[in-house]
Amino acid sequence: MIPRHLSIAAVVLIVAALGTALYVESLRRPGRTPAPAQMEKPVAAPIAGAPERVVLYVADDEAGTVRSLFVSVPLPEPRAERAREILRALLARYTEAESPHPLGPRSDVNNVFIVNGTLAVADMNSAFADQHRSGVQVEDLSVFSIVETLAANLPGVNRVKLLIDGKERETLAGHADLANLYDVAAVGRWVAETQNHGLP
Numbered sequence: 001m002i003p004r005h006l007s008i009a010a011v012v013l014i015v016a017a018l019g020t021a022l023y024v025e026s027l028r029r030p031g032r033t034p035a036p037a038q039m040e041k042p043v044a045a046p047i048a049g050a051p052e053r054v055v056l057y058v059a060d061d062e063a064g065t066v067r068s069l070f071v072s073v074p075l076p077e078p079r080a081e082r083a084r085e086i087l088r089a090l091l092a093r094y095t096e097a098e099s100p101h102p103l104g105p106r107s108d109v110n111n112v113f114i115v116n117g118t119l120a121v122a123d124m125n126s127a128f129a130d131q132h133r134s135g136v137q138v139e140d141l142s143v144f145s146i147v148e149t150l151a152a153n154l155p156g157v158n159r160v161k162l163l164i165d166g167k168e169r170e171t172l173a174g175h176a177d178l179a180n181l182y183d184v185a186a187v188g189r190w191v192a193e194t195q196n197h198g199l200p
Contacts, residue, residue: 049076056090057148057191059101059141065194066145068152069093079154083112086153087122087146101141104131110165112150114157119181120150123163132173139176144187151184158184 052075057066073089075082087109094103106127113121132142147160159181163169169178 049074051075054086054089055149055152056086056093057145057152058090058093059145061101061138061141063194064137064141066141066148066191067195080112080114083114083120083122083150083154084109086149087112090145090149091128101138101145102133103128103142107131114154117156119159119161120154120157121161121163122146122150123166126165129164129169129172134173134175136175139172139174143172143176143178143182144191147182147184147187148191151188160184160187 051072053070054073054075056069056071058069059066071089073085075085091103091107091109093099094101095105095107104127106125108125108128110123110125112123115121132139143162146162150160151157161181162172162178164178172178
């Protein structure tokens with residue numbers, strides 16, 4: 001005769017196996033798996049902070065310039081974290097289906113560092129650079145859009161540096177110079193000229 005504790009263990013194992021099989025089958029049903037496009041975008045943690053009105057400088061490939069756009073974004077208190085969330089709002093515009101300046105779907109900003117109150121260092125992720133289209137205009141528009149957005153929302157910042165995954169890179173996708181610092185005033189003049197007269 002089989003001992004009672006072995007009989008109970010056998011019943012428990014059978015019930016567990018049936019439960020696992022039912023769970024696995026439920027996962028296979030249509031509608032349970034996210035679409036590939038949904039899986040491509042990183043899931044950001046919710047931001048603790050009240051929505052604030054900020055200005056984004058959004059690149060427009062057809063016009064060949066960047067234009068200001070006021071939006072409401074939830075922002076944390078620390079200045080560098082605020083800057084990161086503002087850039088994330090900008091990149092979100094570029095990953096939308098009808099973007100005027102398409103970027104790769106996983107493009108993101110890892111961090112923004114403020115040095116001595118005047119230098120903003122934006123550390124972009126590798127997807128931002130690796131999936132970026134190559135070309136002088138499209139690369140410059142991405143960089144100038146980031147520089148102008150940071151400058152408009154961070155009073156006192158007069159230079160911007162871009163890193164990729166915490167490292168220096170010579171160019172964005174073969175053209176835009178990432179090795180040097182960008183002068184905010186010079187970028188601002190370029191933006192004003194192109195808005196007034198189109199591409200130089």
